[in-house]
Amino acid sequence: MATIRDVAKLAGVSVATISRYLNKTGYVNIDTELKIKKAIETLNYEPSSVARGLAGKQTKTIALILPDISNPFFPELARAVEDVASTYGYTVIFCNSDDQGAKERTYIELLKKKYIDGIIFASNTLNKHDAEQINVNGIPIVCLDRAPDNHICSVVRSKNREGARLAVEHLLESGCRKIAHIYGPRDLITAQERMKGYEDAVKSLPWYSPSLMVPGNFRIDGGMQATETLLHGHPDIDGIFAGNDLMAIGTLKALHRMQIRVPDQVKVCGFDGIQMAEIMEPELTTVAQPIYEMGAIVSRLLIKKIEGSLDTNEIYELDVTLVPRKSTQKEAQL
Amino acid sequence: MATIRDVAKLAGVSVATISRYLNKTGYVNIDTELKIKKAIETLNYEPSSVARGLAGKQTKTIALILPDISNPFFPELARAVEDVASTYGYTVIFCNSDDQGAKERTYIELLKKKYIDGIIFASNTLNKHDAEQINVNGIPIVCLDRAPDNHICSVVRSKNREGARLAVEHLLESGCRKIAHIYGPRDLITAQERMKGYEDAVKSLPWYSPSLMVPGNFRIDGGMQATETLLHGHPDIDGIFAGNDLMAIGTLKALHRMQIRVPDQVKVCGFDGIQMAEIMEPELTTVAQPIYEMGAIVSRLLIKKIEGSLDTNEIYELDVTLVPRKSTQKEAQL
């Protein structure tokens, strides 16, 4: 492959001029510009990103650290990140952390060595110390959902609490008179916020009891187990708000096995708005996060930070929307 | 950050020796090794991958080009790729091609500039010309499913034809007497092979007719439409083999809307073994590809090629397994 030196020789100018032309930094005479253009074309020259990285400290590469791409929530997010990254000429390295701090740290070390330009953190275990660690190295970072304590990076998240309230209110309006909640891992801020939203909506109601909140793990199996527990303790439940769609799917499965009809006997609402919700039978009502948009925004923020046009760290809270489907349909509508 | 020069100075040896120590190339005296170790530790030295890339032409980075990570088939594959890559110290860049040749070519250009060590191609539009283009540049490449004509790269795929035959035979055994097939895009080899498998199994049967094969697009909506078409033309169909799970999900949805009971009136079988198949109601019978394993194998092959311990290009055909579920259950078993 041709190098910048070859181009310089062929065009009859210096390497520096080629570089200036390529990066549009500094003026280049129109005539020499033409010569350069021609030389580049005939040589089929492509500048080496690696050399650029070494010399200029910019690799046009960002990293996306997420818990697990197999979790149905993340593919759409990842797609959005890659889409906007690529339109800005960035390339994305993707890392599965399994929400393990150790893996995250290992990746961060690796990424630093690669002179990565920035990191999108969609993982939950990043603590203050780690974030500072990254910041010390001057690597821009933007987080999803979780804000690592001090305002060390921008954060993009949905209105989880409000969304949860919406979900419960929708269940109430659909005729539910006793609504339970299956919550996700307590160390996840999303799970906490959704739990709060549930409490906001029901704590003043006569039937409310803390035993209506049971733990799940944000996975299908957790939703199934929690549902069994729930109906064992409270056979009169007629509404379940699951902290995410996967658990809601588990709920639907469990109810089906128990031969409890949805939405006739029990109505179910999830949270997230993943594709799977729509293919369920009955179709699952959910509070949809703007997943693709979240990915797009977080990427744009990061790129702005990298390119220096953003130096404040703010929290962006995105609106959620209730998507009513069959699983919460009123009897009258049937 | 400390550089190799700092380490050399502190350890009182030359840069070359540090490099040799780091790369385990050439002998290093035990005493100086100790000094080097200490120096590295006190300086917290981490070699720059970028500099290594420039000097040594190895970036320890591979690319995964797939059509769309949002397609439920790919997350698990991507996860496998990343898992094995990371255990071998490689990092993975992921690219969504949407099966568009133009995007693929753009990516390849970009990746070449980044001195990527190798490419995994899970996309379908790579043609002979492109593959040669890559090969000319000496970038190792391994493909999924599709072999670009001449044996220019290794290929990993499942036994699609055999799997399709298995599916149809299973439907026959389950009591079906007229089985239709919804096939995927004709330019995809997987779709072609599965169609052949279907034909293998049914073409000698009395009821066989080419009109029992209708096109889908490998997506849910395609499965729905095809199913409607099918039942319109052949109301007596009692079995449908969809070319992939997404279309089978569409089939289930369409049948539900038409109030046709599965598996009582019509039995349905898909292909792929994605997670979604299991959450359907009724649960979807499918021919499962070893998705994770495919990703793992393809990655190992690529890394072997990169590291020079593999120079032949072969085709690896992996076994598929029929996973019988509710959607094909015999009446007797109900």
Next chain:
DNA sequence: CTGAAAGCGCTTACAG
């Protein structure tokens, strides 16, 4: 077993 030196392919002041 170890060092000096060239080179990987760029960018970036500094002069002019």
Next chain:
DNA sequence: CTGAAAGCGCTTACAG
């Protein structure tokens, strides 16, 4: 508007 030169942080023959 343009060039010479140093530098980014490594690796790799080549000597010794």
